[in-house]
Amino acid sequence: MTSEFQLDxxxxxxxxxxxxxxxxxxxxDLIGLGSRLLLGFGQSPTSAKGQAVLAAWDxxxxxxxxxxxxxxxxxxxxxxxxxxxEGEKFDSTLLPLAQSVARLADTDGDGKVSAAEFHVMxxxxxxxxxxxRYAFSALADSQEALTVDDLVQALREYYTSPDPGARGNAVxxxx
Ligand SMILES: [Ca+2]
Ligand SMILES: [Ca+2]
Numbered sequence: 001m002t003s004e005f006q007l008d009x010x011x012x013x014x015x016x017x018x019x020x021x022x023x024x025x026x027x028x029d030l031i032g033l034g035s036r037l038l039l040g041f042g043q044s045p046t047s048a049k050g051q052a053v054l055a056a057w058d059x060x061x062x063x064x065x066x067x068x069x070x071x072x073x074x075x076x077x078x079x080x081x082x083x084x085x086e087g088e089k090f091d092s093t094l095l096p097l098a099q100s101v102a103r104l105a106d107t108d109g110d111g112k113v114s115a116a117e118f119h120v121m122x123x124x125x126x127x128x129x130x131x132x133r134y135a136f137s138a139l140a141d142s143q144e145a146l147t148v149d150d151l152v153q154a155l156r157e158y159y160t161s162p163d164p165g166a167r168g169n170a171v172x173x174x175x
Contacts, residue, residue: 002085002086002097002162003162005162005164006081006085006160006162007077007081008175009158009159009169009175010076010077010080010081010159011073011077012172012175013080013158013159014073014076014077016074016125016126016172017029017033018032019032019033019036020032023072023073023134024070024071024072025064025070025071025076026069026070026071027058027061027065028056030058030060031054031057031058031129033057033124033125034053034054034056034057037053037101037121037124037144038050038053038054038104039124040120040121040124041104041105041107041120041121043074043104043148046131047102048099049103049151050104050152051101052096052103052104053097053100053101053104055100056096056097056099056100056101057097059096059097060093060097063079063083063089063093064076064079064080065079066079080159081165082118084159084160085159085160086144086172090156090159092161093157094156094159095152095156096105098151098152098155098156099148100150101121101151101155102148102152102155103148104121105117105118105120105121105148105151108147108166109150110148111146111147112145112147113125113144113145113146113147113148113150113151114144114145115140115144116161117130118135118136118146118151119132119133119136122135122172122173125172127172127173128173130173131172131173131174132173134170134173134174135170135171135172135173138167138170139151139167139168139170139171144163151171153168154167155168155171156166156167156168157171158171158172
């Protein structure tokens, strides 16, 4: 059973992913979000990190769209729930995306994402500066940096966890 709390998080994700704000999610929205991330971190689409991010967004689109050109909010919800909450596609599809984004954000490759790196990532997702600061302090719990694994775990919790107390719920700001 998927809770209202989980659906609310998915609805927020819809608005975030609908980059061209036309009320539907298309492949170009996902590629646009991926491109914004690459631009934020100054990575070219042909670099190893860049290719990983774009390929991961594309795989997510293939999973969610099921051959459709566009997804309405309710179709997006349904596809996210059946793939990642009630289904078991997280590890094969959304996990590689979370990992590729976290590795992109770890610009110096030390396995940690600093506050500055986190804020660049958050801005690409359309998160305000204030929400990004809130998110980083909620996730980092007074550490100076998040590990790549912490960030991946936070993204997993955001997209899948029914627990209102899960720390990862804060990854895009206060709910
Ligand atoms: Ca759109
Ligand atoms: Ca780093």
